Each structure stands twice: as structure tokens, then as C-alpha cells.
Amino acid sequence: MGKSRLNREDTTAETTNAENPGNSSPTKTQDGEANANPAFSGDAASLAKVLEEIREFRKDTKEQLNDIKSEITSVNQKIAEAEVRIEKVEDRAQNMEQVLNKVQLLDQEGRSRQENLRIYNVPERAEGSTTIDFVEKLLRDTLEIDPATALDIERTHRALAPRPTGDRQDKPRSIIVKFLHYRAKEEILRKAWEKKKVFLNERQIYFDQDYPQAVLQKRKEYAEAKRVLKQKNIRFHTPFPAKLRVFYEDETRLYETAEEATTDMKDRGLPVSVITPKESLAEQLFRTAWETAGGPTRRGTGEEREKNIKERLRTFRRQTTPFS
Template structure:
């Protein structure tokens, strides 16, 4: 969306026009935007996704209405790019939400309804019970107990990054071909 605002007098006017058009909002609806600005990140390359725009609404109710409408439509396309509208979460919350990616993907494939509440939890609506998980590790363990194994659990990922000495069998049955540090140091000796 770099430069997409074109002849709009400001980014605020651009965001308002885009929301009205793409979310099909009524023309008579007041859309009080206090401020809109690009996220403070370096300018992206040609193939990278566009920079996020942070919008501050004057009315909390209007913000919630815009979010509900956007979520119902599951985003929209703007000049061949997918636009998603969501809350502006802190980086720690975003990182915690990403930890649930594998579990959420499997649950969606099985048509099991899920939610990710603000505090980076995972709420799963099983047919018999609603379950809330506080960590991704807790979720993957319980899902495995329920017969929904998730590939790449947290422990698997941690073990794949652990060190082993040269020639020792790796966790997955492969040997390491790289020389250990002593062998490397010997090659530098004069």
C-alpha cells in the first residue's frame, strides 16, 4: 500500500475512504478517526508485504464495529494485496499468538471453532466442552491426548536446536558431518 493514498489529502482521509468502500459502510455513518499513521518500520522492498497502518478512532464503539465488520468479511483486497484489520497488539502478544499457529491450523482443518483472546490464550470449542489454554505447550499436549497430534511441538523444536558433538548420533538418527571445534582449531595451528 506504499503510496496507495495517491491524491488523498492525508492518510486519515485515505483510510476513511478505503474503509467506507471496502467494508461497504453507509455514507451517512460517522467515522471519527483521530489519527492514522504508518507503523515505524523501514520502507519494505517490492515483494514484501506493505507497512501496517495504525488507526486511532475517537470512538471505541466505532472501532469495535469496524473490527466486527472486517472480521465478518475476513479482510478484503486492495490493489491485489490482502488487507486484514485487527487490534494493534504489543510484540510479545503477537509472538505468543504465533506459538499457537500449528494447533490453530489443525483445529481449523477439523472444523473446530477457536478464538485467541487478548492475553494470548487459545479458546477451543470442542463438541463436548470449551477449553482455554494458557500456553502453546499446554494446548499441544491436550490436543495430542484428544487424538489430534500437532507436528513440531515446542519440545521437538527445542531439541532440533540443541548441540551435539561431531560424530555423535543426532536425535533423528543422523550423524553430524561437521568437524568439532577441536578439529577446526587444529587446522589453524602452525
């Protein structure tokens, strides 16, 4: 009976060991884990090395990104500067175009007046009903022109301004005379200037070219200098378009502007006020060439500049696309 119980316990133990082989030899399991530790240590070292490489990669990437940002900032700055310079060039081109248009119009107007002359200080209504007959008789009588010489006057009229009234009645409008030929006009002016003083009914009258209004305005700027020169009996004349030639005792000077003339005359001890005239067209052209250099610019934000540049590039591509 005792023997039979021992046999059953052995059978139960074997069955248990068969079902749980892991529990059958705890000593072997501990030895296996001990043998696995070197491989685990190697994996950890490799992982640490990979992490270190990742850190270095991130560091290098960050440095490269910083460099890229710096380059982008530099490029944006250069683009902004280029945009400002482009705006200056555009402004310059626009200003030059405006001034050159004025110069061209002034030149065309001057050429259209080449056959004209003006007679100043003729009393109002002295011409009667027929201005052309009055002017022809005036020229022949005052300048002693041979009756057989054809004057070739095309038309005449008073300057297109309101008739003076009140205190201005002693300043009559000039008479404009248009000749058929340029040489006829020049001959009349030559005779008038040679005679120097021409009178109509004991009233002195004056002959001159028919200048455009802009040229007349520039010539009027010499009025102060002319007044002083006349007082001092210093001979002078005013070449076209708006210059002043003065014949001093020791030399002859040609002045380009009223400011230059009055400044030099004042340095010579003449009692004249220095005149600061308005800008000439040439001076406007020179000033507006880089007028915006010190002025405000329309730089805007980075996005606005980028959008602006892209739009200009698109426009440029459309304009420069060759025909198919």
C-alpha cells in the first residue's frame, strides 16, 4: 500500500514537470539570462551611438538652417535695395520723360515763331481797323524801308491778352507780326537794332523776337540787371534764348542765368540785388535725375516686396515672350 502511494506521487511529479518545463530547472534559466547580458550591453552601446549621431545630425542641420536663414535675410535685403534702386530709376525715367516733353514742346513752339517779331509800346487802338496796313506803314516810315521792297507780311494782331484798363493803359499789348519768310523778319530786326531808337509819334517803340512764354519769363529775370546797367551806361544785349552779354571796360562777360549775372555784378560793386530765378528745364532734368535718393521709399513688408517682384517678373516675361 505504501509503495503504491509513492508510485502515484512520482507520476504526479513527472506530469507536473512535463506540463511546466520552465519550472523544472530554475538553475538553468538563471544561467541563460546571465549568458544573454553581453548581447544586451552591445545593443545598448549601439543605441547610444545612434542617438549621438542623431544629435550631431540635428546640430548640423540646425547650423545649416541658420546659415540658410542668414542667406535668405541677406538676399531679402539685397532684393529690397534693388527694388529701391529700381524705383529710383523708374522715377528718374518718368521725370526725364516729363522734362524732355517740355523741352520738345518748347522747341517746337520756338520753331513755329521763327518768322514772327513783336513790336512793343504801340498805343492801343493806334492801328485802327486794319492792323496789317498799319504795321506795314509803320515799318516803312520808321525804318526807312524802300517802297519797292516787299515786306511779305502774312498777318498781324495784338497779343492775346485782355486790353489794359485803368492804371495799365500806359502798358499796351504788343503787336505780333508774322512774315512769310524768315529772312524778311531778320532784315526788319536788323534795321531796327541798327537804328537803336525808333519813335512813333514821339513815343519810343521796341522790336524783338517773338519768344515762347517760357523764354520770355527767363528773359524778364534779367530786368534788375538791365536796369542797373542802363543807369551805369554799360552796354549789353541779351542773346537767344535767355542770356546776358555785358561789355565791361576791362572785359566782356556772358551770363547764363540772372543769378549768375547779378551775383557777379554785385561782386563788381554795382548796386544790384541778387536774383534767384526759378529752375530751368535743364536744371529740373538734373535735379529730378536722382531726386528720390534721400526721400522716402515704398519698401513695404517682405511679403509685399516679394509679391511686387514676382508681378514685375511676370510682366517682364509677358513683354519679352517671342512671337510664335
